[in-house]
Amino acid sequence: MNIGQHLTLPNSVTLKNRIVKSAMSEALADEYNNPTQAQIDLFAQWSKGGAALLITGNTPVDRMHLEHAGNFVLDPSSDMKRVSALAAAGKSGGAKILAQLAHAGRQTPEAINAHPTSISDVQLDLPGYGKPTPASEAEFEEIIAKFVRSARLAQEAGFDGVEVHAAHGYLLSSALSPRINTRTDRWGGALENRARLAIEVVRAVRKAVDPGFIVAVKLNSSDFQKGGFDHADSVQVAVMLEAEGVDFIEISGGNFEEPTAYQHASKSGSTQIREAYFLDYAAAINDALNIPLMVTGGFRSSNVMNDAIASGKTDLIGMGRPFIADPAFATxxxxxxxxxxxxxxxxxxxxxxxPRGAVLNWFCAQIALAGQTGAPDLAMSVVDGHESYLNQIKLATDRLLITRRK
Structure with missing residues (x-):
């Protein structure tokens, strides 16, 4: 088996090869959190590039819980013509496209929501994030309903499916972590309780959409934090998710405080060692599953990708940053x-x-350039890209707040 072979998912949808554009935070929405032409054009470029599947960046189900002011939000206030145009662009070159549904929880910037709803009141240990408010029983039901509502809207707009984001420290991910989830009710404590929110979201979404609509989940292999969600927990939760009828699980790792998923190899590092960050963790998860597994993080060499598939450690190869440098690299x-x-x-x-976050921010700045001008500026220094993106965040936040006050 290799990256060029097709893969049929449990719901009978066939992916033409094993390369997937994993979610990146495009942050190209307008002040009303609708997709812009720049975002639509970017997905049209990526669709023509040869990958089997494209996954949108963080697409919040709740406007008060954004990862970034520039997120495209999918809810009843969305401009569905633009949302449909985005879905159509993602499919225009022969790829399939998923909307990555998310709730930022405590990782909502303070400027957007000073007291975001979270699993507990444990605050993010980074500047710029406020004290969260623990969700009530009624709020959990509302959160589940919002994921369902957004999934139905994605289906109406023409997306091929959704990916429920339960990784990287966002709400569903933080609920899984015993370090963050300090609850003593049915939503906290034992793993079965900590997994309840993610499982109930997935169960409700799967029930609400058509059988041929893809439902995937992004899950941490580990939070890589002492006392956090660990690998043994991840294997068990993956098995629980399979029982809910998901079509594949994507494995990544880390969160804002421990950004393992955003590493990069330096000149002094071994590029071979740094490829496929989470592959060894994924192998144990894949052994426990009968559904396909996707691993994202660090893949670059085709021989490493092919070996990972042939050895049964993963079924799909997720990549993000290479799509920015060359949208046609997959072909x-x-x-x-x-x-x-x-x-x-x-x-x-x-x-x-x-500076902290500079590499990630450089890539985000390149996404914006690629969407707006048709091409990135790879000669831009890392620090210049970092500063450009910080300015972009500030402008997007200012525009959003002005719009909210109208």
Whole structure:
């Protein structure tokens, strides 16, 4: 088996190969959190690039719980013509497209919501985030209903499916973590209780959409934090999710406080060692499952990807950053024109010499450029890209807050 082979999901939908554009925070929505033409054009570019599946960046189900002011939100106030245009763009080149549904929980910036709803009152240990309010029983029901509502809207708009985001420290992920989930009621304590919110969201979404509509879940292999959600827990939750009828599970890791998923290889590092960050964790999860598994994080070389699939450690290869540098790299990789996906981050200075979050922010700035001008500026310095993106966040937040006050 290799990256060029098709894969049929449990709901009988067939993916034409094993390459997936994993979610990246495009943050290109307008002040009303609707998709812009820049975002639509970007997905049209990616669809023509040869990947089997595209997953949108963080798509909140609740306007008061955004990961970024520039998120595209999917709710009854959304401009469905634009949402449908985004879905159509994602499919225009032959790919399938999923909307990644999320609730930021305590990782909602303070400027957007000073007291976001979370699983507990444990505050994010980073500047710019407020004290969260623990969800009530009624609020849990509302949250589940919002995921269902957004999934139905995604189906109406023409998306091929949704991915429920239960990784990277957002609400469903933080509920899984015993470090963050300090509740003593039926939503906290034992793993079965900590997994309740994610399981009930997935169960309700699966029931609400058509059988042929893809329902996937993004799950941490581990939070990589002492006392957090660990690998043994992840294997058990993956099995629980399979029982709810999900079509595949994507494995990643880390959160805002421990951003393992956002690593990059420096000149001094071994690029081979740094590929496929979560593959060893994924192998144990895949052994426990009968549904496909997708691993995201660090893949660049086609031989590493093919080995990962052939060895049964994963079924799908998720990548994000290479799509920014060259939207057509997947076709080139599949036809043997190149042996390695673009890896511009391997020429960056070591992460410890850069401002916190600079590498991630550089890539986010490149996404904005690619959407607005049709091409990134790969010659831009990491620090310049970082500063550009910080300005972009400020402008998007200011526009959003002005709109809210109208």
């Amino acid at each position: 080139k990789l599949l036809n043997g024109e190149i042996a390695k996906a673009p890896a511009v981050e391997q020429d960056f200075p070591p992460a410890e010499t850069l």
